[in-house]
Amino acid sequence: MDKAKFEYLLRQGDNALILSQQLSQLCGKGPALEEDMALTNVALDLLGQTRMWLTYAGELEGMGRDEDRLAYLRDNREFRNVLLTEQPNGDYAMVMVRQFFFDTWHFFLMRELLNSTDKRIAEIAEKSIKEVTYHLRRSGDLVVRLGDGSDISHARMQAAVDELWTYTGEAFIYDELDLAMVEQGVAPAAETLRTAFLQHVAEVFEEATLSMPSPDAYMQRGGKQGRHSERLGYILAEMQFLQRAYPGVEW
Amino acid sequence: MTEAIVTDTAQVWAWLGEVPDPEIPVISVVDLGIVREVAFEGGECVVTITPTYSGCPAMQVIAEDVEAALHARGVDKLRIETRLSPAWTTDWMSEAGKAALKGYGIAPPVQQVIDISGLKHGVKRHAIQQPDVACPHCGSHHTRLTSQFGSTPCKALYQCLDCREPFDYFKCH
Numbered sequence: 001m002d003k004a005k006f007e008y009l010l011r012q013g014d015n016a017l018i019l020s021q022q023l024s025q026l027c028g029k030g031p032a033l034e035e036d037m038a039l040t041n042v043a044l045d046l047l048g049q050t051r052m053w054l055t056y057a058g059e060l061e062g063m064g065r066d067e068d069r070l071a072y073l074r075d076n077r078e079f080r081n082v083l084l085t086e087q088p089n090g091d092y093a094m095v096m097v098r099q100f101f102f103d104t105w106h107f108f109l110m111r112e113l114l115n116s117t118d119k120r121i122a123e124i125a126e127k128s129i130k131e132v133t134y135h136l137r138r139s140g141d142l143v144v145r146l147g148d149g150s151d152i153s154h155a156r157m158q159a160a161v162d163e164l165w166t167y168t169g170e171a172f173i174y175d176e177l178d179l180a181m182v183e184q185g186v187a188p189a190a191e192t193l194r195t196a197f198l199q200h201v202a203e204v205f206e207e208a209t210l211s212m213p214s215p216d217a218y219m220q221r222g223g224k225q226g227r228h229s230e231r232l233g234y235i236l237a238e239m240q241f242l243q244r245a246y247p248g249v250e251w
Numbered sequence: 252m253t254e255a256i257v258t259d260t261a262q263v264w265a266w267l268g269e270v271p272d273p274e275i276p277v278i279s280v281v282d283l284g285i286v287r288e289v290a291f292e293g294g295e296c297v298v299t300i301t302p303t304y305s306g307c308p309a310m311q312v313i314a315e316d317v318e319a320a321l322h323a324r325g326v327d328k329l330r331i332e333t334r335l336s337p338a339w340t341t342d343w344m345s346e347a348g349k350a351a352l353k354g355y356g357i358a359p360p361v362q363q364v365i366d367i368s369g370l371k372h373g374v375k376r377h378a379i380q381q382p383d384v385a386c387p388h389c390g391s392h393h394t395r396l397t398s399q400f401g402s403t404p405c406k407a408l409y410q411c412l413d414c415r416e417p418f419d420y421f422k423c424h
Binding site for chain 1: 302304305306307308335336337338397398399400401402404408422424
């Protein structure tokens with residue numbers, strides 16, 4: 001088994017899964033009906049993408065773990081999502097800024113993965129990128145509308161940007177595992193993604209009248225290696241409750 | 252007397268053309284472009300389907316409906332495969348399917364899919380033209396987007412500015 005690739009697939013699947021779960025928690029709580037539907041639809045797309053990644057991971061591992069076992073029966077330290085995805089929902093500015101950062105990185109990653117030497121990864125990217133493009137257009141629109149909105153919305157958006165900025169670098173800090181994937185032509189180089197990410201964020205922020213913190217600021221890290229914030233435990237407690245309390249239950 | 256084993260792909264396609272989409276029952280899974288291939292491999296019928304949106308909950312129901320429809324017509328040896336690439340696009344929707352959607356009150360997708368090759372240089376926010384969506388009720392092109400997402404992953408919400416009716420738009424994908 002290609003252990004590095006298995007881990008790489010978990011990273012992709014867990015990013016989508018944890019963000020999907022967080023967005024799902026907002027169901028019925030959106031600030032407007034349209035936003036509520038958008039949040040849950042994005043959550044649904046991400047959940048579908050999770051299934052493709054984790055199914056492939058389970059098959060590659062060859063230990064009989066399917067998507068459900070990987071999602072519901074792993075513990076905190078076995079999750080490989082970046083810390084950005086587990087940041088609290090907070091106010092709507094936090095939700096949208098987190099989404100915009102995620103969508104921007106996600107879009108450029110999927111675009112590069114279309115050329116992955118792993119055919120199945122390229123197929124998953126091809127399936128995902130149309131959905132991700134739609135997500136990015138929406139979150140970019142909202143960042144502009146709220147950033148260049150009222151004094152209050154602008155202040156809240158800027159506060160969310162400043163709060164979350166330190167979580168935007170982890171995806172571009174490559175460890176040995178990421179580098180092995182680059183070596184094999186499975187994954188794109190960090191710098192390719194980082195350059196595209198920073199450029200897009202700068203363009204949208206300019207239009208949104210938001211100031212962009214320094215790209216050279218200290219960046220939080222650890223999620224990809226399984227070192228998470230306390231928050232992930234609460235997310236998993238809710239997400240995994242049913243399978244933990246009633247193992248193997250189906251309906 | 253046993254029935255003859257069906258090995259005619261055209262017949263299977265015709266039967267699948269009668270399987271409705273579970274969410275939008277006026278359109279069949281064939282008209283929607285979900286069925287990609289029908290083949291026979293040593294007496295076993297292999298139907299290849301592709302998901303519309305990766306998280307669409309209707310996909311499992313569609314697979315079950317396809318299975319039930321073919322079993323009911325005597326196709327006993329059946330396998331359903333899922334194919335991701337090329338990714339499903341609304342360009343695969345048949346003209347009959349689009350007409351049926353319109354009759355049902357859903358504006359059909361405009362022939363303008365997201366071109367993946369065009370995304371190579373990033374996403375220019377202002378280069379994105381809103382599609383010209385006609386009202387399925389009065390035909391007016393004087394419409395506006397009210398919500399980028401609707402009741403299912405494949406739809407957005409619009410309103411006609413002439414007859415004032417709100418309606419679903421089946422998004423280009």
